[in-house]
Amino acid sequence: MRSTRPAQWVLPLALASALTMTACSNSSDNSKGGGLSGSGGGETYKIAFEGPLSGDNQQLGINEVNAAELAIKQANESGDLGFKLELLRADDQGDPAIAPTAAAQVLQDDAVLGVVGPSFSGATNAVATTYGDADMAIISPSATNDTLSQSNYPTFHRVVPPDGLEGVQLAEFLAGKGYKKVVVIDDLSDYGKGVADIVQGALEKAGVTVQRLGVDAKTTDYGATATTVAGAGADAVFYGGYDAQAGQLARALQTAGFDGDKYTGNGGKSSVFTEGAGDAGDGWYFSCGCSDANTAPAAKDFTAAYKAEFNADPSTYSPEAYDATNAMIEAIKTAAKDGTPTRKAVSDAVDKLDYKGITTQVKFDETGELAESSQVINLFQQEGGVIKILGDIQEQ
Amino acid sequence: MSDFMNYLILGVTRGSMYALIALGYTLVYGVLQLINFAHSEVFMSGAFGSFLVVHAVVGDGSSTSGVEAVLVLGLGLVSGALTGAVIAYVLERVAYRPLRKRGAPKLAFLISAIGASFLLSQLFGKLFNRLGNNRFPSYFNADRTLFHVFGARVTLLQVIIVVAALLLMLFLDRLVSGTKLGRGIRATAEDAPTAALMGVDIDRTISRTFIIGGALAGAAGFLFGTAFVFSNTMGFIPGIKAFAAAVLGGIGNIRGAMIGGLLLGIAENLIPTAPWTGTAWIGIQWTDVVAFVILILILVFRPTGILGERLGRAA
Numbered sequence: 001m002r003s004t005r006p007a008q009w010v011l012p013l014a015l016a017s018a019l020t021m022t023a024c025s026n027s028s029d030n031s032k033g034g035g036l037s038g039s040g041g042g043e044t045y046k047i048a049f050e051g052p053l054s055g056d057n058q059q060l061g062i063n064e065v066n067a068a069e070l071a072i073k074q075a076n077e078s079g080d081l082g083f084k085l086e087l088l089r090a091d092d093q094g095d096p097a098i099a100p101t102a103a104a105q106v107l108q109d110d111a112v113l114g115v116v117g118p119s120f121s122g123a124t125n126a127v128a129t130t131y132g133d134a135d136m137a138i139i140s141p142s143a144t145n146d147t148l149s150q151s152n153y154p155t156f157h158r159v160v161p162p163d164g165l166e167g168v169q170l171a172e173f174l175a176g177k178g179y180k181k182v183v184v185i186d187d188l189s190d191y192g193k194g195v196a197d198i199v200q201g202a203l204e205k206a207g208v209t210v211q212r213l214g215v216d217a218k219t220t221d222y223g224a225t226a227t228t229v230a231g232a233g234a235d236a237v238f239y240g241g242y243d244a245q246a247g248q249l250a251r252a253l254q255t256a257g258f259d260g261d262k263y264t265g266n267g268g269k270s271s272v273f274t275e276g277a278g279d280a281g282d283g284w285y286f287s288c289g290c291s292d293a294n295t296a297p298a299a300k301d302f303t304a305a306y307k308a309e310f311n312a313d314p315s316t317y318s319p320e321a322y323d324a325t326n327a328m329i330e331a332i333k334t335a336a337k338d339g340t341p342t343r344k345a346v347s348d349a350v351d352k353l354d355y356k357g358i359t360t361q362v363k364f365d366e367t368g369e370l371a372e373s374s375q376v377i378n379l380f381q382q383e384g385g386v387i388k389i390l391g392d393i394q395e396q
Numbered sequence: 397m398s399d400f401m402n403y404l405i406l407g408v409t410r411g412s413m414y415a416l417i418a419l420g421y422t423l424v425y426g427v428l429q430l431i432n433f434a435h436s437e438v439f440m441s442g443a444f445g446s447f448l449v450v451h452a453v454v455g456d457g458s459s460t461s462g463v464e465a466v467l468v469l470g471l472g473l474v475s476g477a478l479t480g481a482v483i484a485y486v487l488e489r490v491a492y493r494p495l496r497k498r499g500a501p502k503l504a505f506l507i508s509a510i511g512a513s514f515l516l517s518q519l520f521g522k523l524f525n526r527l528g529n530n531r532f533p534s535y536f537n538a539d540r541t542l543f544h545v546f547g548a549r550v551t552l553l554q555v556i557i558v559v560a561a562l563l564l565m566l567f568l569d570r571l572v573s574g575t576k577l578g579r580g581i582r583a584t585a586e587d588a589p590t591a592a593l594m595g596v597d598i599d600r601t602i603s604r605t606f607i608i609g610g611a612l613a614g615a616a617g618f619l620f621g622t623a624f625v626f627s628n629t630m631g632f633i634p635g636i637k638a639f640a641a642a643v644l645g646g647i648g649n650i651r652g653a654m655i656g657g658l659l660l661g662i663a664e665n666l667i668p669t670a671p672w673t674g675t676a677w678i679g680i681q682w683t684d685v686v687a688f689v690i691l692i693l694i695l696v697f698r699p700t701g702i703l704g705e706r707l708g709r710a711a
Binding site: 212218224248 | 549
């Protein structure tokens, strides 16, 4: 046994040094948005972003990391930090299996004081304990699975309402529309099944007949699904799942001639849906605990700055990531007042935050959820190929 | 009845695409006794290749007339087939032939296939932004109802897919049973060393087998992309299903692949949705389970597939 010990250490060491090198090269790539400009303070601290920056889910991560980069750049330029901030990008591809590697990369870097992310619920589940053990505060802009705040992750926070709330409010809205029968479809994923279960439960409680279907997210042919929906004689259909698949379902439903109302949750609301569905997506409703950066009055400056920086409109979860990053910056500022900030001090400061963001009031309860009064679910609808906000779902 | 017909039509449409892909698996297995697991990516690249051509010709497609649409369809099929053929040819040259020349064990081919499959999938993802749902421009009204069968609507696109697939299969059947190249393929499949002694150029025959299989898969990629959406990961599920269809019909057997593909498409649409009115007895979430239970059952009772593993014979 003894003779194998050195070998056991070599691999982790090599991996660790490789990771550190990746971290360094990553952060120097990002110096444009990081800390080189602005304030004259001495120390440099880092905020890490963990989310999908490559792979099939990269668009969501890019929406978020751009907003984080913008927030950090603005903070440095404001000149009142007393220190410099840099962004560390940790790519987890949204994959729970890769997230631990990304987290290790973040934790390796002593300058990192807080994490914006992870973007996805599965990835968050995989690393929240690791971050918690290191007293590293995490503020996710988009991980919405209910269980995350019920799992006693000590440093977990999120600036979006959980799926449960969204599902319940959407189902109440559907029940209020007077539908007799609704087809509820899920994509057999944690997120899709979770939100579909909640919608189904609330609908049945309201006396609406529900027909439940499940379609694996890898399916490429929604013909049979759409035929079933069209033949079910339903007034509406709800799809619990993600944007790319919802877009395919939208097209198949159009082909099958289904003329009822169509709904999906926050997972379906994105440009991926609108591009995939085309005109078949017009009329689809989306519920989302997010706001529309292009219309929300508080977000005007953010939208303009984002556009100037990245030559693109902020998209789904960009405003939330901006808020999460700014909240983290606030916490680091608070912690830095008493000398050199530590991860623990930042984490404590995050717990005590009361910061007015562009989407919501960032103030966490002890589970890491936003205070109930700041959890707003909005209803959106696609019109003419563009998703537009209709407003708070409870007021619709 | 109309619902039953609806599902049947969907099944025939999907099944004919499975059959086109399955032919590639079966042809290559016939000559090399090798499962080309990168074949699903050949199918995928056919969709992208034909998209580039179609998009360049019709733009967003709004101003295409009826006659033009027919031409564009033909162009899409041809460009998809060409892309598939080129990718399959390169695949054979780069991933398989060097191994064959060195007499590598069969397992090495499998690893090489998996590597090539990853490479192609990620390469197209990189080139096309990994969008999960690319679409062809709508240069014709794919949803137009052509006619009704027992109350079930048949759309223009469904007819195009089935007719195109049948024509391609007929063409392949003629090619393999009636031409010199086909004879070479059959001879190589039956006994490669003897065929070589008889003057068949084995390398060239294998290469052409890949090209034919790739062309069919590429054309299927075009049809599939037109019917649904296409992406760099689109090959996975249809690839697995088509492989299952090839085994179902009897791997190495060309007509077996056609029958296997159609049967699988129809079964996976009809069985889970029975009794075709109201709530289904198991529901469409069981589609994949049904497909593979059928495969297992048939293999238990007929281990060589429906038509049997008849290497080296066209039928």
